[in-house]
Amino acid sequence: MNAKPSSELLTMRHSAAHVMAAAVCQVFDRVLLDIGPATEDGFYYDFDLPHRIGPEDFPAIEAAMARIIAEDHPFERIEMSREEAHRWLETAGQKYKLERLAEIPEGEPITFYRCGPFMDLCRGPHVPSTGHIGPFKLLSVAGSYFHGLETNPMLQRVYGTAFATQEELNRYLRQLEEARQRDHRKLGRELELFSIEEAVGPGLIHWHPSGAMVRYLIEEFWRREHVRAGYQFVFTPHIGRAELWAISGHLDFYRESMYAPMKIDEREYFIKPMNCPFHIQIYKSRRHSYRELPVRFAELGTVYRYEKDGVLHGLFRVRGFTQDDAHIICTPDQVEAEILAVIRFARSMWDAFGFREISAYLSTRPEKAVGDPARWEQATAALEQALRTEQIPYDTDVGGGAFYGPKIDLKVRDAIGREWQMSTVQFDFNLPERFDMTYIGPDGAPHRPYMIHRALLGSLERFFGILVEHYAGAFPLWLAPEQIRILPVSDRVEEYARSVRDRLRAAEFRVTIDQSADKIGAKIRRAQTDKVPYMAIVGLREAASDTVALRHRRRGDLGAFSLAEVEQLLRDEVARRASDRNGDSPKP
């Protein structure tokens, strides 16, 4: 959530995890320990014990921790031989620790740390004594598999955090609260953007009128930009024959994410989890000359993937979603320019939505891979070169690529500093082979093209969720489902309010009238909580002078404006795609 913590802070949090483990051992019986590392935001410790730890246990654990910290026990480093360590853990019955011990490579020192009566196998380092641990707080409990393996027993993980000062801890807790306030699931309900209906099924999104309007505006922008970038649009079916998925390899490698087949006229069809095979069919519908490459097929393609119920999460993890998908099919000497163009395209796209800070993750060839190693090399070099040209900071996951090609994942930072993976640029050396894609070269012979799979926004559902949280629900004017709301001071100006609405609507603004019987204060309050960018207040004064009293959700009362002025003001702001980031003004 924040900048990377310093090593001192990490050490302190690690020590805090030990103190928490010591406290849990004091409060409960028969505690088996696993590990307790520091994380970016705090620390956790994994335990196995008969008692089920719940949030109601936190006060007791925190009290025990506070006591241990107040007693200021020194952290004592004790080096042991492997045999000693083994004997000690064996007597203590610490079976998980025994497994951890066995994983320590030969030749590495085996160390324990003792603070007070509590001793734990640990690499260290630690703060000198428990008194050096800053303000802390336990946050949550969750299950987690030993070693993260589904087949292993499930341990109980307690999360907490600690900071050097109370001030920093408070700030972190405020940030958590801020993130809760921005949660797209909460705002999605309050602003009537979308819903997930139990009657329909989990992970399936209903876009309500306001959310659908935002999506429509995103799509409209996306389409215009794609035309400008030289893409062609395609539309493809939602289902395809089993044979298609057999050729593509999805039935071998992706089956667990695909839904059960349906039988149509005695033949099996699958709902698509990806769009690629269809785009490839369009490419293959005729021969292609090298002169017409690159071909860039783009589609807002809706796919369905099975996700385990436990991982579903609002708009971020769903079972049906629409990718802003494209496949670029090109010759070897076009690869570099195409990759660079995609990266620049992604960047301009995010810029429009107010995301400025970008970083990348490059994944290279794994052990088991298909395709010509020379092609892998060229592709990887092109990816790396584009990142360097665009000066995007990146980490490399050596050998972390998919078996069919290297890729770049691009991440952006939102308004409150969280990172989101959005775009992905992925080479595919597998499908062109499987589907025998070719183009005719200058030599008159068929050649294998490069295929690049890319998504800029990722999925519209997920992107929309990120946008909601990024803007805290206060969409910039160009994206706001309702741009301006007319607030009549009394119903004596109903007629005038309607004429203002009609004129603004004719100028293609998204405008409504608050028809309620409320007083003006209540209407303003409602427009504010609905996060409508502009309010046009009309009373007898305005009706007489053919003006409106303009109010902005963030800047407050702007004074009297003629309708021509309002139109100009809004038009300029839409054209700039200006965003007033932190949403509304603080409540008075």
Place this chain on the structure above:
RNA sequence: GCCAACGUAGCUCAGCUGGCAGAGCAGCGCAUUCGUAAUGCGCUGGUCGUCGGUUCGAAUCCGACCGUUGGCUCCA
């Protein structure tokens, strides 16, 4: 899928160790015709997630299922 917690009106939430289902907001009606973040009064609204069990009696206790949340694993 696994571990844990949760599920009461459209929303936010009360409802004690089992004894007549509540509030605020929203909605509707009436009155008010109002000037920059909540006008007043009244009314409607619930098979307490579903199914089963225990009990004279279940929102409350037990079980199964469905869903949600926090994680694990996975990922757009």
